[in-house]
Amino acid sequence: MLDFTEESLKKVLTRYNVALEKEMTPEEAAEELYPKDELIYPIAKAIFEGEEDDVVEGLQAAIDAGKEAITLIDDALMVGMAVVTKLYDDGVIFLPNVMMSADAMLDGIEFCKENSDTAPETKGTVVCHVAEGDVHDIGKNIVTALLRANGFDVVDLGRDCPVDEVVAAVEENKPIMVTGTALMTTTMYAFKEVNDKLVEKGLNVPFACGGGAVNQDFVAQYELGVYGEEAADAPKIADAIIAGSNIATLREAFHKH
Structure with a gap:
């Protein structure tokens, strides 16, 4: 007669390592x-x-x-x-x-x-914004929080940020990186305008873009673009820049091939 008591089943599962740890x-x-x-x-x-x-x-x-x-x-x-x-x-x-x-x-x-007379050293400055015409700033807020939590100064330009304001902030703050988020497909094209104006002025800073409307193929079309699939990629990209990565090596590391 088969024994289906709780104790016997427990022994069988243990014996054959079926019981999950x-x-x-x-x-x-x-x-x-x-x-x-x-x-x-x-x-x-x-x-x-x-x-x-x-x-x-x-x-x-x-x-x-x-x-x-x-x-x-x-x-x-x-x-x-x-x-x-x-x-x-x-x-x-x-x-x-x-x-x-x-x-x-x-x-x-x-x-x-x-509680200190000494200012903390920061890793570097990052300019963050939501694309012109887009008021959805949850993604940008997450990016800025994670960057600050990982030791970076953040210049937060807010939502619906005009292209020229982004470029001016880069000129003024000399960041190691710019980030942009967009939720609407109609607004993500502002990123190309930002890219072109930065290039025109010789401000060849990595431009990390992401958000619900953005995909890797779109970001890879322009010279400074680096695609961030999720907000948590932002401090990782920034750390990679500190370690010496350029736009080409950032794409190699963060883009799916």
Whole structure:
């Protein structure tokens, strides 16, 4: 007679390795990545959880223990955000989680600035905008938050930004990169105008474009264009530029072939 009791079935599943291993929760996965330093750990954890008040509380405790406020940006806030980025890249957490963490980190950066006489060093400046004629700025807002959370200064030109205003901002701020987002197909053609005017003025800065209306084939048509499939690509492209990538190598890395 066949034995179909719960215990016997459990043994069969275990014997043939059919039973799935228990998957870690995001919290458990993050726990394995947190730094062990007792002062830095709670800050990194608060960044992951998106708890602004807990981030500030942890920073204050670290400062009271003798840590320099300005050094905590790299030594604690960036470390916490690195945990978030790793888990996002691995598909463990999703964009809303990243946004909450980025907001918490930005609050932490402001707190560190307020408690320090030294301005933090930034990786570089990025000019961000929504295409002229387009008022949909959710994508742009995500891009700017992620760039700031990863140590970049952002010149945010807002939505429905005139082409000439984008070009003027590039002339004035000398950024390492320009980003543009467009949700409507009727507005994405403004990107080509931006590209042509930048080239005309000799401002050969990588122009990372994305959004619901934009695809790789369109962006690749013009000289400065680099396609960003999702908002999280923006800081990765910016980091690649810092590391020495030019437009050709950026396309090689970020475009699908």
